[in-house]
Amino acid sequence: MSKALLMPLTPSTKSQNKTKKMLKAKKKLWSPLSERLLQTRTLSSTICGFLQNQQQYLSNSQPHSLFPFSPYNNNKKSQTSSSSGFSSHFLNFSGKSFCSAQSSEKINLRCWNCNAESQNAPFLVCESCTTIQPVDHSVDYFQLFDLENKYEIEEDHNLQVKYQNWQKKLHPDLVHSKPEKEREFAAEQSARVIDAYRTLNNPLSRAIYILKLEGVNVNEEETVSEPELLAEIMEIREAVEEATDYQALKEIQSLMQEKLQDWSISFASALRGHKFEEAKNCIRRMTYYDRVNEEIVKRL
Template identity: 70%
Template structure:
C-alpha cells in the first residue's frame, strides 16, 4: 500500500453504512480477563492480589463489580461522621481507611476519582505518578488482604477496591479521563452517537479501509503513527476547550478521539 494521505472524496461516504462503525467504549472490560476471587483462608504465595498490583488489567472490573453486586447500596453514602468502628474523625482525605483503627470505610459517594489520587480535577495530569498510589491503595483495600475481617468490612473492601480500580483505569487513559471530566460537570457523552459530520465520517471510513487493505507491519505502523498524532492533536483541543469551559467543542473532540482510538486498537490487533 502506498503511503498516501488518509483523505478521500465524499463519495466514499455513500459507499459505507453509518451503522457499521461502532464507537469505542473506554469503560467496557474484556470478558476474557480473569476474575478476582475472595478467599476465606490465608492467601497462597501468589494470589490475585499480587497479580493485580503488577498488572491492573488482570482483574476484570466488570467481574469484580459483579462479585459485590449483592452488597447493599446503603453502604455507599456521603461520609459526614467519623469511622463506623471507632468514631474517630478523618485525619486526611480521602477517608477510605481509618487512620486510628485501620478499619476500611464504606464508599463515600462524594469522593471522585481525582480525590482518590490526590489530584486537582484537570485533564493534564502526570499519569506515571498514579501507579504507585494505586498500588498503595490496593495494599490496604484488596479483598485478599481482609479475609479475616468481618463480612461487613470485607464488603466495604470489595466496594472500595472496585472503585480504586475504576479510578485508575479511567484516569490513565486520555479518552476515558476526558469523558469522566465532563461527567463531573454534569455533561453525559453519548458513546453510541453516530458520526454526523460528512468530512469526519469520510475520513474514518477511509482509515478503516486502509487498515483492512494493509498487508504488512510497515503499512500498519504508518497508520498507527498517524492515528497517534491525531489523538495527540484532539487531546490538546479537548484540554483547551475544557479549560475555557467550551463544552460543545470538548464533546466534539471526544467524538474524534473515540474513533481514532478505536482504529488504533484495530491496528494493534493486526500487528
C-alpha cells in the same frame, strides 16, 4: 510523662475527637477557664501564638491526658493540624472544596469499626485500625488520587504509584479473614480505585469523565454525520483491514496516537474556555481514533 507516652493509640484519637467537640463548645468554656489558659501559656515551651495555646488549653482539660505537655501530645497535634493550630485546621477543610456543607460532612466521617475520626481527605481506610471504609461516592476520581480537578495530569503525579498504594491498603486479599461487611467494602473500594485509575489514565475516558463532572453528558445515542471525518475514519479502517504486516499497522498506530494527542490538547483548551460543544466534538474525534487504535492492538 511516661504514662502519656505509653497511652495506646485509640484513646488518644478519642481524645482528639473530644478536642473537636470541645472546640465547638469553646465559647462556653472560654470565660471560666481563662485563668488556667494563662498558666499553660507560661508553661508551654513552644508558643506559636494565641491559637496554639487555645488548643493546648483544650487538651489540658481532657480527662484522659494527665500530662498535656508531653512530647507525644505535641507531636500528635502537629500531625493533625499544622503548627498554627486551630485556625489552619479550619482553613484546611474550607479550602479543600468550595461547598461548605460538603466540607462539614467530611469532617464528621468516622471509622465504622473503631469510631476514630478520619484524618486524610479521601477516607477509604481508617488510619487507626486500618479498617476499610464504605465507598463514599461524593469523592470523585481526582480527589481519590489527590489530583487537581483539571484535564492535564503531569507525569510527576505518578498516578500508577498512587493507585498501587491504594491497592496495598484496599485489596480484598488483605481482608479475607475479616467480617463479611469489611470484605464487601474492600471489594467495592478496590474496584472503584481500579475504575478511577483506568478512567484517569486514558486521555479519552478522562475527557468524558471530566465533562461528566461538569454536568455535560456525551450523548451515546446520537449519530452525527460529519462526512469528512467519517470518510477519513472509513479510509483508515480500510487501511487497517488491508494492512498485512506489523510495520504497516505500527505506522497507522503512531498516526492515531498523534491525532489523539492533538485532539486531547484541543479538548483541554475547549474545557478551559468552558466551550462544551467544542469539547464534545473533540471527544467524538478521539473516540474514533481510539477505536482504530483498539482495532490495531487486536491485530498486532
